[in-house]
Amino acid sequence: MSDRPDTYDVIVLGAGPVGENVVGRVVAGGLTAAIVEKRLAGGECSYYACIPSKALLRPMDLAAEVGRMPGLSLGPVDAAAVLARRDEAIGHLDDAEQVGWIESVPAALFRGHGRLAGPRRVEVTGPDGGVRTLTARHAVVVATGSTPSVPDVPGLRAARPWTNREATTAREIPRRLVVIGGGVVACEMAQALRFLGAAATVMLVRGRRLLGRTEPFAGGLVAASLRDAGIDVRFGESVARVERPAPGGPVTVHTTSGARLEADEILVATGREPAVRDIGLETVGLSPGGPLEVGDDLRVTAVPEGWLYAAGDVNGRNLLTHMGKYQARVCGDVIVARAKGRPEDAPGLRAVADALGPPQVIFTDPQVAAVGRTEEQARAEGFPVRVVEYDIGNVSGAYLLGDGYTGRAKAVVDEEHRILLGVTFVGPGVGELLHAATVAVTARVPLDRLWHAVPAFPTVSEIWLRLLEEYGL
Ligand SMILES: Cc1cc2nc3c(=O)[nH]c(=O)nc-3n(C[C@H](O)[C@H](O)[C@H](O)COP(=O)(O)OP(=O)(O)OC[C@H]3O[C@@H](n4cnc5c(N)ncnc54)[C@H](O)[C@@H]3O)c2cc1C
Numbered sequence: 187m188s189d190r191p192d193t194y195d196v197i198v199l200g201a202g203p204v205g206e207n208v209v210g211r212v213v214a215g216g217l218t219a220a221i222v223e224k225r226l227a228g229g230e231c232s233y234y235a236c237i238p239s240k241a242l243l244r245p246m247d248l249a250a251e252v253g254r255m256p257g258l259s260l261g262p263v264d265a266a267a268v269l270a271r272r273d274e275a276i277g278h279l280d281d282a283e284q285v286g287w288i289e290s291v292p293a294a295l296f297r298g299h300g301r302l303a304g305p306r307r308v309e310v311t312g313p314d315g316g317v318r319t320l321t322a323r324h325a326v327v328v329a330t331g332s333t334p335s336v337p338d339v340p341g342l343r344a345a346r347p348w349t350n351r352e353a354t355t356a357r358e359i360p361r362r363l364v365v366i367g368g369g370v371v372a373c374e375m376a377q378a379l380r381f382l383g384a385a386a387t388v389m390l391v392r393g394r395r396l397l398g399r400t401e402p403f404a405g406g407l408v409a410a411s412l413r414d415a416g417i418d419v420r421f422g423e424s425v426a427r428v429e430r431p432a433p434g435g436p437v438t439v440h441t442t443s444g445a446r447l448e449a450d451e452i453l454v455a456t457g458r459e460p461a462v463r464d465i466g467l468e469t470v471g472l473s474p475g476g477p478l479e480v481g482d483d484l485r486v487t488a489v490p491e492g493w494l495y496a497a498g499d500v501n502g503r504n505l506l507t508h509m510g511k512y513q514a515r516v517c518g519d520v521i522v523a524r525a526k527g528r529p530e531d532a533p534g535l536r537a538v539a540d541a542l543g544p545p546q547v548i549f550t551d552p553q554v555a556a557v558g559r560t561e562e563q564a565r566a567e568g569f570p571v572r573v574v575e576y577d578i579g580n581v582s583g584a585y586l587l588g589d590g591y592t593g594r595a596k597a598v599v600d601e602e603h604r605i606l607l608g609v610t611f612v613g614p615g616v617g618e619l620l621h622a623a624t625v626a627v628t629a630r631v632p633l634d635r636l637w638h639a640v641p642a643f644p645t646v647s648e649i650w651l652r653l654l655e656e657y658g659l
């Protein structure tokens with residue numbers, strides 16, 4: 187790495203999807219960039235999160251579709267083949283393709299642990315222990331992502347439970363599995379692993395519902411489906427103590443209600459922590475703790491002179507790949523505009539979509555696709571709210587997809603402006619309905635205008651027509 191320069195216009199810490207998009211954007215804007223990565227270029231998303239989890243969930247989805255269609259039947263599930271396809275999807279944990287992309291940008295990749303070392307300086311400790319100091323002319327962007335949060339429960343950490351990393355890259359499926367958590371990772375991974383062979387799966391959900399950030403009916407429909415699949419979903423119960431006498435051996439989970447569960451593995455899916463430890467924040471006057479707080483221009487608000495930016499999971503705004511990549515585009519363009527002395531207040535230079543409620547698809551069966559505010563959020567923010575709901579199964583297009591299509595849609599309307607504040611769809615395959623809702627919410631399309639957006643017959647998109655009719659159009 188010694189033949190490369192030590193000074194770049196922009197230095198990015200972390201080559202996940204967000205860091206990669208920052209370098210792509212700033213180089214396209216005419217600046218030079220270096221990116222520092224301590225593990226695999228491509229980040230959590232490519233190897234241990236979005237990609238492998240969806241590769242594991244897709245067969246379950248297809249199987250459910252086949253099950254709803256009279257005349258079709260499914261043979262036994264070949265879990266090994268599913269795991270092999272997952273391995274291909276994650277490039278067998280080899281990041282050569284991503285490295286090739288970074289080089290093609292072109293940007294300089296430095297392998298190693300990156301740390302801030304005072305204003306505009308980054309120290310990289312390479313795999314051989316050697317340290318190199320890089321200097322940024324314009325900006326440093328922290329895109330270090332997040333790490334799994336493991337509750338401080340007696341015996342849990344010592345038992346070396348699975349987190350998303352081990353669950354998404356599993357080589358064998360544990361027959362008896364205890365899942366801790368009721369959020370997105372818990373629901374998706376419990377369902378995928380149950381389908382692939384975790385016959386005795388128990389989910390310990392601390393609260394009273396699943397998927398707490400979505401409309402309550404979404405968690406209800408997903409809970410019903412998990413239970414139909416044979417998963418023992420226990421609400422109001424969590425882990426109190428864990429024992430694993432032999433590493434990798436059977437594990438005993440004592441729950442808060444006094445139950446004792448014997449399992450082959452535990453999956454902890456209790457949220458994420460921003461990756462801010464050991465990145466030298468103290469050298470620029472920040473104390474490591476929670477997410478790095480940024481403004482809509484992605485600049486870290488507490489750092490004077492505005493040379494430090496943070497995008498993606500590490501700023502805690504929206505822990506989703508597409509939202510992090512959106513922030514990366516805005517962040518990159520802000521850096522370029524400032525470096526070139528262009529106006530900084532162009533409409534594209536503020537990540538305003540972060541506050542609208544991010545679009546998200548949860549790839550359970552049924553899928554949950556939502557954008558904007560839930561009814562509860564909209565009311566709490568003081569909007570004059572009216573909601574309309576409709577059973578998606580009553581739409582002809584849904585009936586044609588198979589027998590017993592169960593799903594529901596809900597629209598949250600701002601009555602003053604007659605625009606959509608939020609939309610939620612739950613049902614098989616509804617993920618592909620989401621972008622229309624994202625456009626309507628983001629562009630504040632008036633309902634009277636939306637009425638003229640005619641959905642094709644017989645598609646599930648006719649749910650739009652039904653919702654507008656329910657509203658009274
Ligand atoms: C199981 C699971 C499934 C998910 N599925 C989806 C999904 O379907 N859709 C979706 O939108 N989101 C999904 N997410 C969320 C998504 O993975 C994250 O929002 C996304 O990865 C964030 O990207 P990032 O670049 O900010 O961080 P990361 O992907 O975490 O990348 C950060 C990178 O920085 C590196 N790094 C950290 N510290 C340093 C350092 N000091 N020096 C050098 N390098 C460093 C890390 O090694 C890593 O490569 C999922 C998450 C999980 C856990």
Ligand SMILES: NC(=O)c1ccc[n+]([C@@H]2O[C@H](COP(=O)([O-])OP(=O)(O)OC[C@H]3O[C@@H](n4cnc5c(N)ncnc54)[C@H](O)[C@@H]3O)[C@@H](O)[C@H]2O)c1
Pocket residue numbers: 337338366367368369370371372374391392393397398424425455456457458505506546547548549
């Ligand atoms: N399809 C997708 O878009 C997708 C898929 C997976 C993950 N993600 C994103 O990744 C992030 C992380 O997902 P996640 O499921 O880990 O987090 P989450 O915040 O969605 O859910 C965390 C769950 O853990 C529970 N919990 C927290 N602390 C606990 C404790 N001490 N004991 C017991 N239960 C506890 C919470 O009540 C909640 O049910 C989310 O922001 C999510 O949006 C997205």
